Amino acid sequence: MADEITVTFMLKSVHADEAPIKIEPGIRKYTKAAVGRFATTNSIAITEESIAAFGDLTTEGWCVIENLDTTYNVDIGFSTGVYGITLKPGEVNFFRMKAGLTLYLIAYTAPCVVDIQVLEN
Numbered sequence: 001m002a003d004e005i006t007v008t009f010m011l012k013s014v015h016a017d018e019a020p021i022k023i024e025p026g027i028r029k030y031t032k033a034a035v036g037r038f039a040t041t042n043s044i045a046i047t048e049e050s051i052a053a054f055g056d057l058t059t060e061g062w063c064v065i066e067n068l069d070t071t072y073n074v075d076i077g078f079s080t081g082v083y084g085i086t087l088k089p090g091e092v093n094f095f096r097m098k099a100g101l102t103l104y105l106i107a108y109t110a111p112c113v114v115d116i117q118v119l120e121n
Helices: none
Strands: 004-015 018-031 037-044 049-051 060-067 074-079 082-087 092-096 103-107 112-120
Touching: 004 060, 037 049, 037 103, 060 082, 082 092, 082 103, 103 112
Parallel strands: none
Antiparallel strands: 004 018, 037 112, 049 103, 060 092, 060 112, 074 082, 074 103
């Protein structure tokens, strides 16, 4: 299929005090209706920063954020002061954005470098 976004995932959790959790590897393909991508690598400070404009994108779609720091966490939210996502060092999170969404990011202890990719919906 042309004009598509492919997402690959798997989750496995093993701990001595709980039953193993496993989500089998999967691949999902989604139609990509338009051409466009916003990409940035930013140093996120220990004071809140926001990103509301995503370049020339008309409608934001899939968003991928990776914490490139090797030591510190960065938190991500969708309202000032309210963070629902924490990325530990080296972690990646992806989700589909709603149009017009503003991302709020804050690092703890020291600035963190993050890579942000947003695809046109």
